[in-house]
Amino acid sequence: MTNTLISPLASIHPEAKLAEGVQVHPFAVIEANTEIGEGTIIHSGAVIHSGARIGKHCEIHPGAVIAGIPQDLKYAGEDSIAIIGDGTRVRECVTVNRGTVSRGKTVVGKNCLLMAYSHVAHDCVLGDNIIIGNATQLAGEVEIDDYAIASGGTLVHQFVRIGRHVMIQGGSRVNKDIPPYTLVGREPLCYCGINIVGLRRRGMSNDQIYCINDIYRTIYQRGLNNTEALATVEKEVGECPEREEILGFIRASSRGIIRGNMD
Missing domain, CATH: 1.20.1180.10 (Udp N-acetylglucosamine O-acyltransferase, C-terminal domain)
Incomplete structure (x- = not known):
């Protein structure tokens, strides 16, 4: 593992798979049945649970938890995974749960930004180049297409789908699907025009x-x-x-x- 920098104060299971150039900072935890791609940085205090599949050149910040057990009472311990795409940044205290028998996986695409304290629940599927704002919460089996932005404090109901290039006002409560290219906001949430800037x-x-x-x-x-x-x-x-x-x-x-x- 040339150019790989592993702190002796990190806890890494011997069966974890770390590619070349991975950095693991003090007090990070990486369990068995995990894969971490080339050049990815795992910061202090991050926890990478069994089932995590993290791509190349990602950055997992302190306190983040990847592939935690789903917060779903139907979950019965079945094998499942959580995938983080190449180039994605996961900020402080973000949680990404792994999948359930429904899909078997939770997916976050490439070049996404998950801001601090956001949550991606079991079996969500996020496309590429998505921004999830601070403290935004995605319930189970939410789908978000490429280039969508959910501003800070957004709450998204389970099974909702959000189209490409959507922009959601901060603090919104989303319980219906949002068609692509739109700008949505107000209370209750409604169509406010197209996302012309985006x-x-x-x-x-x-x-x-x-x-x-x-x-x-x-x-x-x-x-x-x-x-x-x-x-x-x-x-x-x-x-x-x-x-x-x-x-x-x-x-x-x-x-x-x-x-x-x-x-």
Whole structure:
């Protein structure tokens, strides 16, 4: 393990698999049945439980707990894992529980940022480049797609799905699915427009942004029910990847999507 720096004050099970260049600081704990990728840093006081699969060049900060036992009364000790993708940063006191028999794994994608005191429960699936704000709490089996941001103090109900490029206002309570490209906030939570700043940062063209905006004006501002709105979008908006993604997301939603702004 050339270039690997392991403090003699860390507790590392001999069956743990540490790649080249891993750093483990004093008082970190790494159990058996764990894998830690090249160049990853495990800071003091972090706990890496059995079932953790941590990618390359990650950083696990003090007090974080990866692959803890699910907080689910149905969990019966079945083998499961928690996956942290390459380049993801896990800040202080974050908890990522491993999966249950439902999916068998909890997944956090590549280049994510999980801020301090946030929680990712059993069987959640997070895509890439996601930001989870301080003290945000994700219940079991939540799905979040790429580039979404859940600002600090957000509470997400179990089984909710959050689409790509969504921006959620801090302190929100999310109990319905949130379609892609949207900006949501207020109390109760509602659609507040499209995430135009985020879309421009991701390099979307004006034509793409105008198309997305037209779709959501039809869905949320023309007084149509969902069935009518989706049919109208298909009729009036030309085919494009964004249209198909939005229509597919809404049609696949089992919880229903967030309401529109009633002001």
